[in-house]
Amino acid sequence: MANYTTVHEKSPVFYPEYERKSEARGQTHYCPGCGHGIAHKLLAQAIDDLGIQDRTILVSPVGCSVFAYYYFDTGNIQAAHGRAPAVASAVKRARPGSIVISYQGDGDLAAIGSAEILHAANRGENITVLFVNNAIYGMTGGQMAPTTLLGHKSTTTPFGRNAVNDGYPLRVAETLSVLDGPVYIERVALGNAKQILQAGRAVRRALENQVKGLGFSLVEILSPCPTIWKLDAHQAQQHVREGLSSVFKPGVYCDRTKEAVPRPEPKPGPALTGIPRILGIELNEGASAAPVAAASVDLRIRIAGFGGQGVLMLGQVLAEAGMDAGLDVSWLPSYGPEMRSGTSNCHVRISSRPVDSPLVTRPAVLLALNEPSLRKFISSVEPGGLVMYNGREVPGDCRRPDVDLLARPFTEIADELGEPRAGNIVMLGALLRRIEGIPDASVDRALARVVKTQRWLEIDRKAIARGREVCHVS
Amino acid sequence: MAKQLMKGNEAIVKGAILAGCRGFYGYPITPANEIAEAAAYFMPLSGGVFLQAESEVAAINMVYGASSAGIRAMTASSGPGISLMSEGLSYLAGAELPCVVVDISRGGPGLGNIAPEQSDYFQVVKGGGHGCYRGLVLAPASAQEMADLTRLAFDLADHYRNPVIVLADGITGQMMEPVEFKGEPALPPAPEWSVTGTAETRGNLVSSICLEPDDLERHVRKLEAKYKRAEAAEVRFENWRADDAEIVLVGYGIVGRILKSVVEQLRGFGMNIGLIRPITLYPFPAAELHRLAYHARQFLVVEMSTGQMIEDVRLALNGLAPVEFFGRCGGNVPAAEEIAAVVRRLQAGSHPEHRLETELDEVALHG
Ligand SMILES: Cc1ncc(C[n+]2csc(CCOP(=O)(O)OP(=O)(O)O)c2C)c(N)n1
Numbered sequence: 001m002a003n004y005t006t007v008h009e010k011s012p013v014f015y016p017e018y019e020r021k022s023e024a025r026g027q028t029h030y031c032p033g034c035g036h037g038i039a040h041k042l043l044a045q046a047i048d049d050l051g052i053q054d055r056t057i058l059v060s061p062v063g064c065s066v067f068a069y070y071y072f073d074t075g076n077i078q079a080a081h082g083r084a085p086a087v088a089s090a091v092k093r094a095r096p097g098s099i100v101i102s103y104q105g106d107g108d109l110a111a112i113g114s115a116e117i118l119h120a121a122n123r124g125e126n127i128t129v130l131f132v133n134n135a136i137y138g139m140t141g142g143q144m145a146p147t148t149l150l151g152h153k154s155t156t157t158p159f160g161r162n163a164v165n166d167g168y169p170l171r172v173a174e175t176l177s178v179l180d181g182p183v184y185i186e187r188v189a190l191g192n193a194k195q196i197l198q199a200g201r202a203v204r205r206a207l208e209n210q211v212k213g214l215g216f217s218l219v220e221i222l223s224p225c226p227t228i229w230k231l232d233a234h235q236a237q238q239h240v241r242e243g244l245s246s247v248f249k250p251g252v253y254c255d256r257t258k259e260a261v262p263r264p265e266p267k268p269g270p271a272l273t274g275i276p277r278i279l280g281i282e283l284n285e286g287a288s289a290a291p292v293a294a295a296s297v298d299l300r301i302r303i304a305g306f307g308g309q310g311v312l313m314l315g316q317v318l319a320e321a322g323m324d325a326g327l328d329v330s331w332l333p334s335y336g337p338e339m340r341s342g343t344s345n346c347h348v349r350i351s352s353r354p355v356d357s358p359l360v361t362r363p364a365v366l367l368a369l370n371e372p373s374l375r376k377f378i379s380s381v382e383p384g385g386l387v388m389y390n391g392r393e394v395p396g397d398c399r400r401p402d403v404d405l406l407a408r409p410f411t412e413i414a415d416e417l418g419e420p421r422a423g424n425i426v427m428l429g430a431l432l433r434r435i436e437g438i439p440d441a442s443v444d445r446a447l448a449r450v451v452k453t454q455r456w457l458e459i460d461r462k463a464i465a466r467g468r469e470v471c472h473v474s
Numbered sequence: 475m476a477k478q479l480m481k482g483n484e485a486i487v488k489g490a491i492l493a494g495c496r497g498f499y500g501y502p503i504t505p506a507n508e509i510a511e512a513a514a515y516f517m518p519l520s521g522g523v524f525l526q527a528e529s530e531v532a533a534i535n536m537v538y539g540a541s542s543a544g545i546r547a548m549t550a551s552s553g554p555g556i557s558l559m560s561e562g563l564s565y566l567a568g569a570e571l572p573c574v575v576v577d578i579s580r581g582g583p584g585l586g587n588i589a590p591e592q593s594d595y596f597q598v599v600k601g602g603g604h605g606c607y608r609g610l611v612l613a614p615a616s617a618q619e620m621a622d623l624t625r626l627a628f629d630l631a632d633h634y635r636n637p638v639i640v641l642a643d644g645i646t647g648q649m650m651e652p653v654e655f656k657g658e659p660a661l662p663p664a665p666e667w668s669v670t671g672t673a674e675t676r677g678n679l680v681s682s683i684c685l686e687p688d689d690l691e692r693h694v695r696k697l698e699a700k701y702k703r704a705e706a707a708e709v710r711f712e713n714w715r716a717d718d719a720e721i722v723l724v725g726y727g728i729v730g731r732i733l734k735s736v737v738e739q740l741r742g743f744g745m746n747i748g749l750i751r752p753i754t755l756y757p758f759p760a761a762e763l764h765r766l767a768y769h770a771r772q773f774l775v776v777e778m779s780t781g782q783m784i785e786d787v788r789l790a791l792n793g794l795a796p797v798e799f800f801g802r803c804g805g806n807v808p809a810a811e812e813i814a815a816v817v818r819r820l821q822a823g824s825h826p827e828h829r830l831e832t833e834l835d836e837v838a839l840h841g
């Protein structure tokens with residue numbers, strides 16, 4: 001191919017030579033008369049006018065403009081098909097000082113990427129989108145695009161686009177304009193010099209809005225694709241003016257730039273030294289202290305009941321207390337639909353050695369806060385284990401001679417204390433009488449950590465004390 | 475208050491922020507929700523970005539954008555969402571972008587259920603997306619490891635310029651255990667290849683395109699070399715009493731924990747049994763398994779699936795020792811007792827003459 005260079009009035013926003021191309025580095029890869037070439041020039045000019053070349057990050061799509069990074073001497077990121085708005089959103093939020101442009105074709109934006117553009121627009125991302133609508137899939141060789149006109153013969157609509165089979169041309173500017181997020185949406189055309197001039201103004205405004213921090217701007221550019229349309233450059237421009245423009249009417253569809261409040265400058269993040277406090281943690285420097293436990297402890301506890309009976313919380317207090325006592329612990333809740341069906345259960349292990357499995361399939365202790373839970377888990381209890389049941393007596397068919405059974409109406413006892421919901425903690429008090437290795441002080445500190453209000457802390461302390469009293473062997 | 479009782483899912487977010495992660499992009503899915511919820515709270519407070527995406531497709535592409543812009547970025551999901559992220563993972567690997575993706579796996583296929591399963595192994599460890607790429611995969615088994623391995627994941631991702639996946643399951647995500655955090659909070663500067671919207675980075679390009687076959691082959695070979703380096707340098711596993719074991723159990727994540735209690739139970743009965751718990755699933759601890767095969771008579775792989783990791787165990791052993799499998803799925807978690815019974819049956823039917831005496835000598839010779 002002839003090695004000629006287009007020198008006349010080339011924008012400094014374009015590379016002097018397109019070194020990322022493998023050949024013909026003096027010219028673009030676009031077909032003669034292609035709208036992408038014009039759109040590129042308009043964009044380059046706007047970037048230059050606004051003096052934002054260093055700050056600009058161009059996100060290029062998949063489509064004929066996939067190689068926009070060959071030409072633009074700006075930061076460049078190439079995105080997957082249709083995803084440029086998601087990529088651009090994150091780039092802008094990561095680097096609020098940058099000027100981020102999502103450049104997309106109609107297949108890219110209006111078909112495969114329709115979710116990404118809709119939501120970027122709806123979030124009002126402070127980015128600029130150039131949407132080059134040539135009503136066809138150019139790169140893949142002329143298949144129907146969402147914007148293809150009715151009756152148009154493409155390679156995948158060989159009989160012409162038919163609304164019954166293929167739906168209607170998608171009007172992107174109109175569709176996005178019903179959203180509250182965007183500040184500026186205009187449709188322009190590249191049908192003649194006058195239209196191109198207007199397109200240049202729109203592109204510039206859309207960029208300027210971002211520079212001012214006003215929010216989401218999109219310019220839909222009706223653009224000729226002479227190659228696929230099988231028209232010469234002149235006819236293709238005419239089709240833009242007369243064919244495309246009659247279905248996709250040029251004009252401003254949304255302009256909130258006057259009301260839009262510029263986004264505040266992002267505040268710098270907190271000092272790194274402040275991060276642990278923000279996360280609510282203390283960094284542990286040096287060797288971690290191995291748990292020091294007074295005695296050999298290996299508690300395997302299963303707790304079960306209705307949702308709302310404090311099953312999970314009871315387990316959590318036990319685990320916190322165990323940890324406070326220098327023991328290793330684990331707490332594993334049932335989760336998901338089971339919780340929603342109204343029952344819940346959890347596994348708690350408290351051990352003077354590192355806990356291996358957090359699952360308690362053969363509990364040494366079962367705390368059953370209701371009858372269904374007792375029925376469900378009684379058979380799993382280890383021989384010699386302990387079962388506490390929230391009821392006056394254990395139903396006859398649930399008795400097991402080889403386990404220690406303790407039935408007390410814990411909820412009723414809590415009710416007498418003025419708070420039936422503290423039944424779980426009364427049960428905890430009872431349990432503490434029966435197990436070893438967890439000092440009272442640890443339980444109290446655990447409660448203070450888990451319980452969020454002073455009122456409940458007082459109730460729970462009373463509940464523990466009461467639980468201890470009711471736990472004399474029957 | 476050095477140790478705190480914390481859910482695994484929460485430990486991930488705290489570990490991530492300590493590692494300098496300042497971007498989280500997520501889409502709700504059980505059982506990974508606590509991760510996004512904690513990120514929604516802690517990211518803004520830490521000067522980072524939390525963004526709820528419109529889909530996992532968008533989420534992973536936001537990660538792509540954030541990573542291109544030079545910040546440490548992550549997302550978290552579960553199987554159905556990871557399926558949607560496969561496209562993005564391929565692009566991230568192709569463009570050599572670091573990122574961390576957490577998969578709190580659940581039951582599949584399809585919508586399956588939200589109970590724990592380990593059936594995402596093939597998807598996560600073997601790729602999922604198109605092209606010759608690998609994701610480095612870490613498999614935590616405790617809340618502490620959720621924090622530690624997430625932090626490590628960011629360092630590995632940056633070092634190898636590649637996605638790192640933390641593969642856990644509903645149990646490890648939901649359970650609370652004591653967690654302690656070590657190491658000063660980090661906030662690495664933007665890598666020099668990143669596109670940050672400055673004069674210095676203006677010449678930078680993030681792309682996965684290599685148009686010419688020779689260029690693409692060079693690129694793919696470069697990725698391959700990188701994975702080879704990771705295979706040599708990053709293998710991690712826990713060897714629990716396996717050195718002298720006749721029966722070696724192999725399981726990762728929560729199953730590894732259950733297997734540990736099986737080992738303890740059966741050792742109590744005098745059985746010579748041990749455990750290998752792979753911590754990195756890619757690179758896989760193949761050499762360690764191979765080494766143990768000279769001693770062990772039998773390997774038993776246990777997974778919460780119908781058998782996925784077992785393929786890597788078989789490849790590692792390459793016929794050196796018999797490999798049996800026990801799995802539960804659908805959200806059922808194998809009980810220690812159940813596995814112990816399987817081991818006993820295996821032992822009863824075993825043939826001691828299967829021991830690889832010759833190879834054993836060879837090992838001795840090599841010191
Ligand atoms: C996931 C995926 N599906 C399909 C493709 C193939 N593909 C490449 S470009 C393109 C269409 C581009 O059309 P458009 O966005 O209208 O841009 P144009 O080429 O017309 O400028 C398609 C479908 C792809 N790269 N990725």
Ligand code: SF4
Nearest residue numbers: 030031034064138225
């Ligand atoms: S095929 Fe159409 S859109 Fe693509 S470069 Fe050629 S004219 Fe432009």
